[in-house]
Amino acid sequence: MNNTKNVMIIGVGGQGSLLASKLLGRLLLTKGYDIKVSEVHGMSQRGGSVVTYVRFGDKVYSPIIDRGEADFIISFELLEAARYTEYLKAGGRIITNTQEINPMPVITGAASYPESLDTKMEAAGINIDAFDALSLAEEAGNAKAVNLVLMGRLSNYFDFTDDEWMNAIEQSVPAKFLELNKKAFLLGREA
Amino acid sequence: MKKLMLGNEAVARGLYEAGCSFVSSYPGTPSTEITEAVAKYNEVYAEWAPNEKVALESAFGASLAGKRSFCGMKHVGLNVAADPLFTISYTGVNGGLIIAVADDAGMHSSQNEQDSRHYAKASKIPMLEPSDSAEAIEFTKKAYEISEKFDTPVLLKMCTRVSHSQSIVEESERVESVKEYVKDGAKYIMMPGNAKRRHPVVEARAEALTAFAENDSVNRIEAGESREMGFVTSSTSYQYVKEVFGDKYPVLKLGMIWPMPVEKIRNFAETVNKVVVVEELDGFIEEHCRSIGVDVIGKELFSNIGELSQNLVAEKLGVETACGNKISDTIPPRPPVMCAGCPHRGLFYTLAKNKITVMGDIGCYTLGAVAPLGAIDSVICMGASVSGVHGFNKANGGATDGKTVAVIGDSTFMHSGITGLVNIAYNNSNSTVIIVDNSITGMTGHQQNPTTGMNLKGDPASKIDLESLCRAVGINRVRVVDPYDLKQCDAVIKEELAFDEPSVIISRRPCALLKYVxxxxxxxxxxxxxxxxxxxxxxxxxxxxxxxxxxxxxxxxxxxxxxxxxxxxxxxxx
Known part of the structure; x- marks a missing residue:
């Protein structure tokens, strides 16, 4: 029986979603899982929609997550969460920052940013955990710590100890930002 | 110790462990991190070359000197390096030589979706194709063994999903490898008399490599519970097949994609009711199977356009897949855009405002094509803007000289724009070329180049002076503008387009993402x-x-x- 767990991390190029996958990868490695983490580099990093796949279990083959497969979708931005709901498996959960960042077609007026996306997703029967991660990151000391706030929230759904998470954070962020990131993680966890 | 490693980092680790001591590459997504990662090992000399042709010829020189050498590039880079590639196949090597080529099925960051496996067959050079990071290390080391045993360069074929996926690897120690250089003109001077004697050597080598492919563990058969069907596959497609079917059906996993075995495939086909070939892009394995009389199912099921995935494999073979709910609102797309503060923006605004025809090129500034700027008319390949504006203007008999420009980045200009500029000067073309000099190779993630004054290792390097270079090839009018100054941009562009002489405008301002800015x-x-x-x-x-x-x-x-x-x-x- 395939016990692979799938976590998609999505955001807007430049938001720092690669750090979240790095942290998760480090943690899972210490737990003895087989792991694949798939990133996309290049053009989409210039403000485009960026997707990272994290998969772990006894034996992981494909590096990507397909429609209907994600146990968790971690989203840095609300529109991006709505873009990828088809990737969620039955019983899966979206954890999303409620921040809205207008894509260029919205900025130019060629398209509009749909309203109340979080309530619409909920109404469509999607398990969604939407909260203002940006404010918590700012409270921790830096708007760029949204990734750690989201990881903190995700940690509520995993059976890993605080020590295991903190060790992974220590390995993934520069020493001078360690306290800030730990604080962001805890704020996300308790939110 | 187990480590998570990007496929590209794993190739770098394999190079290090195999004793590689010379690396020359040109950056290109998804291949760039191989060379960036290998540059961190002090034992390996590593450099960015101005283009892939120079990189491969340099790597060949290092091989001739007896060192294990390497050169990495993206799929379209191999087009640039194809000239030396086909003849290095004839000479063979002294120290082992690996050429990594990374394809981009799905075109995440590329201008076409070419299938580089055809190059292996056309140049008669063996090609290995890893399917994860552990194999990336293993196959890189094996590639050097094959290179030296069979006296051939070896192609290592990567793709976006293998290059940019992390999976678990184990590291080993480095083993040094050096050979002596002995002068051997009959082998290394490819003039007709010698090359005629080398061609039969190449053909015999292909036969020997086919025998190797029959027996070596690089091509392996994995048993299955049912004989109803069997798969022949490789690379990331192998992972999708295993993801869907696990150990249900037998799989012939090809690690060496050229030359392919004959008897091994025939024997495998004998053991199953039907053979399904799963491969991305062209039906390369499929054609081989048919040519040796093995009936297979392949491209009638799987498209030769775009990437595959586990759901695509499942659906085409009758396995049900799931799909999450979605909301009824239309979700607007989020295409990549020029960053806030990008120095290219002011320049493209000025060009669009003046309704100028723009021959574009490859880099971040290709984004000048998208709305609302919409300032670019064509983008083909590295350097094509400079050559293209010349052809466009000459063909129009001078009628478009005053309203057409080429726009090319600093790194792309050094890669292959300079030869186009020579052509403009030499053939007396009244064309205007704009070099958008943001002092870095931007799109691939900030690599140094000959105009930045730094090398790959981060040490100070000779800095090409673009103004002097353009004057030296015969362009008398060379102007520099600040793209943040719209009035200046507008005035200078108008002046140079009006002037009856070829000109270069350097739009100079460092990338806003550079740390020192x-x-x-x-x-x-x-x-x-x-x-x-x-x-x-x-x-x-x-x-x-x-x-x-x-x-x-x-x-x-x-x-x-x-x-x-x-x-x-x-x-x-x-």
Whole structure:
């Protein structure tokens, strides 16, 4: 029986979603899982929609997550969460920052940013955990710590100890930002 | 110790462990990180070359000197390096030589979707194809063994999903490898008399390599529970097949994609009711199977366009897949855009405003093509803007000289724009070339190049002076503008287009993402002064939006470049 767990991390190029996958990868490695983490580099990093796949279990083959497969979708931005709901498996959960960042077609007026996306997703029967991660990151000391706030929230759904998470954070962020990131993680966890 | 490693980092680790001591590459997504990672090992000399042809010829020189050498590139880079490739196949090697080529099925960051496996067959050079990071290390080391045993360069074929996926590897120690150089003109001087004697050697080598492919563990058969069907597959396609079917059906996994075995495939086909070939892009394995009389199912099921995935494999073979719910709203797309503060923006705005025909090129500035700027007319390949503007203007008999330009980046100009400029000067073309010099190779993630004054290892290096270079090839009119200064840009472009002589305009301002670039304070909107005219929206800056009918600036994105402020007729942006 395939016990692979799938976590998609999505955001807007430049938001720092690669750090979240790095942290998760480090943690899972210490737990003895087989792991694949798939990133996309290049053009989409210039403000485009960026997707990272994290998969772990006894034996992981494909590096990507397909429609209907994600146990968790971690989203840095609300529109991006709505873009990828088809990737969620039955019983899966979206954890999303409620921040809205207008894509260029919205900025130019060629398209509009749909309203109340979080309530619409909920109404469509999607398990969604939407909260203002940006404010918590700012409270921790830096708007760029949204990734750690989201990881903190995700940690509520995993059976890993605080020590295991903190060790992974220590390995993934520069020493001078360690306290800030730990604080962001805890704020996300308790939110 | 177990480690998580990107496929590209794993190739670098394999190079290090195999005793590679010379690396020359040109950056290109998805291949770039191989060379960046290998540069961190002190035992390996590593450099960015101006283009892939120079990189491969340099790597060949290092091989001739007896060192294990390497050269990495993206799929379209191999087109540039194809000239030496086909003849290095004839000479063979002294120290082992590996050429990594990374394909981009799905075109995440590329201008075409070519299948590089055809190069292996056409140049008669063996090609290995790893399917994860552990194999990337293993196959890199095996590639050197094959290279030296069979006296051949070896192609290592990567793809986006193998290059940019992390999986678990174990590291080993480095083993040094050096051979002596002995002069051997009959082998290394490829003039007709010698080359005629080398061609039969190449053909015999292909036969020997086929025998190797029959027996070596690089091509392996994995048993299955059912004989109803069997798969022949490789690379990331292998992972999708295993993801869907696990150990249900037998799989012949090809690690060496050229030359392919014959008897091994025939024997495998005998053991199953039907053979399904799963491969991305062209039916390369499929054609081989048919040519040796093995009937297979392949491209009638799986498209030769775009990437595969586990769901695609499942659906085509009758396995049910799931799909999550979605909301009924249309989700607007989020295409990549020029960053806030990008120096290219002001230049493209000026070109669009003046309705100038723009031959574009490859780099971040290709994004000048997208709305609302929409300032570019064509993009083909590295350097094509400079050659293209010359052809466009000559064909029009001078009628378009005053309203057409080429736009090319600093790194791309050094890669293959300079030869086009030589052509402009030599053939007396009244064309204008704009070099957008942002002092870095931007799109691939900030690599140094001959115009930046730094090398791959981060040490100071000789810095090409673009103005002198352009004058030296015969361009007398060379101007420099600051793309943040719209008036200056507008005036200089108009002057140079009007002048009856070829010219180069260097639009110079470092990439806003470079760490050493200091940003100004973000601009603020004076809502009372804002007349909602939307002039500031015409530059497509992601930091500016209209909220409640007034312009709004996102202070976390704005770098204070001031380009939008120059457009505001009501002085509302300061």
């Amino acid at each position: 200091k940003h100004n304070a973000p601009l603020k909107v004076d809502s009372d002064k804002c007349k909602s005219c939307k002039m500031c929206m015409k530059i497509g800056c992601p930091a500016i939006s209209m909220t409640d009918g007034k312009a709004k600036i996102d202070a976390t994105l704005c770098t204070g470049c001031g380009v939008c402020g120059q457009l505001c007729k009501f002085d509302a942006l300061n």
